[in-house]
Amino acid sequence: MGKNAYSLAALAAILFSVMSLAACGETGPGKGADDTAATVNGVAIPVSKIDQIIDRQLKESGPSAPQLTPVALAAARLKVLEQLIQEEAMFQRAQKDKLIPTDDEVKQALQTQIQQSGMSQDDFQKRLKDFGQTEDELKSDLKRQLAITKLQEKITALIPAPTDAEMRKYFDENKSQLIAPRGVELSDIIVDPANNGATDDAIGNEAAARKAQEIASAIGGGADFSTVARARSEDVSGLQGGSIGFFSEQRLQQTFPQDVARNLFQLSVGQMTQPIQSQDGRWHIFKLNGKREQSKELTYEEVSAEIAKMITDQRKQVVLSALLIEAVATANIRNSLAEQIVAHPDTFGALRPS
Numbered sequence: 001m002g003k004n005a006y007s008l009a010a011l012a013a014i015l016f017s018v019m020s021l022a023a024c025g026e027t028g029p030g031k032g033a034d035d036t037a038a039t040v041n042g043v044a045i046p047v048s049k050i051d052q053i054i055d056r057q058l059k060e061s062g063p064s065a066p067q068l069t070p071v072a073l074a075a076a077r078l079k080v081l082e083q084l085i086q087e088e089a090m091f092q093r094a095q096k097d098k099l100i101p102t103d104d105e106v107k108q109a110l111q112t113q114i115q116q117s118g119m120s121q122d123d124f125q126k127r128l129k130d131f132g133q134t135e136d137e138l139k140s141d142l143k144r145q146l147a148i149t150k151l152q153e154k155i156t157a158l159i160p161a162p163t164d165a166e167m168r169k170y171f172d173e174n175k176s177q178l179i180a181p182r183g184v185e186l187s188d189i190i191v192d193p194a195n196n197g198a199t200d201d202a203i204g205n206e207a208a209a210r211k212a213q214e215i216a217s218a219i220g221g222g223a224d225f226s227t228v229a230r231a232r233s234e235d236v237s238g239l240q241g242g243s244i245g246f247f248s249e250q251r252l253q254q255t256f257p258q259d260v261a262r263n264l265f266q267l268s269v270g271q272m273t274q275p276i277q278s279q280d281g282r283w284h285i286f287k288l289n290g291k292r293e294q295s296k297e298l299t300y301e302e303v304s305a306e307i308a309k310m311i312t313d314q315r316k317q318v319v320l321s322a323l324l325i326e327a328v329a330t331a332n333i334r335n336s337l338a339e340q341i342v343a344h345p346d347t348f349g350a351l352r353p354s
Contacts, residue, residue, distance in 0.1 A: 037081050037337040040088040047337065050080050056131065074341060074348040081337055087148065089327040094147035099154065101146040106139050109146055116239065155323050162311040170307050171300050178298045182249045184264055185290035187225060187242035189215055190235035191275075191283040200232055205281065212275035212283035219272060225287050242287070264288060 037047045054076050058065040068076060094100065101109075114124050128135060171178065193208035195201065202211040215232055219225050226241030237244050252261040260276060264286060267273070272287040341348050 038335045041332050045084050050077050053080050089331040090148045091144050093327045094151040099147050099150040106143045156316045159315050167307045178303050181295045183247050185246045186244050187287040188244045189229045189233045189242050189285040192234040193281050
């Protein structure tokens with residue numbers, strides 16, 4: 001079973017997504033023109049900020065992350081810079097369309113993301129400090145991200161819904177793939193012996209095993225599974241009462257050990273397992289919410305909503321790709337970093353650590 005990094009990964013996603021946007025439009029104290037990696041309509045993207053993003057990515061990879069060679073550093077800088085140029089062009093397009101969010105919208109979005117990460121305010125502030133940002137700086141960066149999201153939503157809102165004829169054509173051409181497989185619907189309470197910063201965190205295998213058995217006993221004594229999952233599970237799935245969705249028989253066998261997969265099929269709906277320790281050391285208590293014994297062909301009525309979403313999502317991807325291409329193509333962009341590398345291939349542009 002793949003290990004979920006719980007609150008740390010969730011917050012890292014929040015911080016990285018908005019901090020990458022923060023790399024635009026800042027020069028910082030003591031930074032001159034030689035620190036500019038690129039400009040987008042006159043707005044500078046500093047090399048120092050690119051390196052901050054690369055450093056954060058390496059830290060998230062853990063102590064085993066390799067030391068970057070000059071070639072690898074140059075390649076990483078170019079890749080991050082390309083993303084930052086695109087983001088700055090999109091943000092400026094959002095500014096032009098007057099889609100900048102209010103302070104209240106930013107505040108609400110930040111609180112929602114913190115809640116979804118499963119972290120307390122204290123844990124959030126500590127993690128924020130680890131990333132070297134204040135909450136005000138994070139809000140400023142988040143405002144840029146929300147502006148781009150508003151722009152994307154404005155453009156994709158103009159896409160018409162697929163017609164019934166288009167949906168039926170898709171259904172007729174893909175009938176062989178529209179099969180409901182044999183499988184199970186599961187919930188899972190997870191206890192992780194690692195120190196993951198969760199409330200009621202069990203640290204160490206002995207403490208984790210004891211906590212898992214306490215939970216199993218409480219549910220066996222009549223406690224509601226989803227309520228206990230929200231209160232005590234050390235996984236982000238606890239926010240959904242432990243629900244981890246439907247697993248086809250094939251996915252079940254790929255995700256869990258063979259004996260676990262076999263035993264889950266033998267449960268009756270509503271039953272749960274005793275604590276099971278997976279190879280990554282975490283303890284699991286599964287509950288069977290539903291079971292499909294045999295695969296079956298789906299009717300048009302059963303999959304029409306899914307087909308409509310699929311067709312719409314495909315159209316959105318094309319439109320959003322076009323929007324990004326247009327935003328970049330119409331911006332006045334100078335990529336000084338690429339120019340330096342081309343001019344000095346022997347030293348990769350004499351790139352210095354920032």
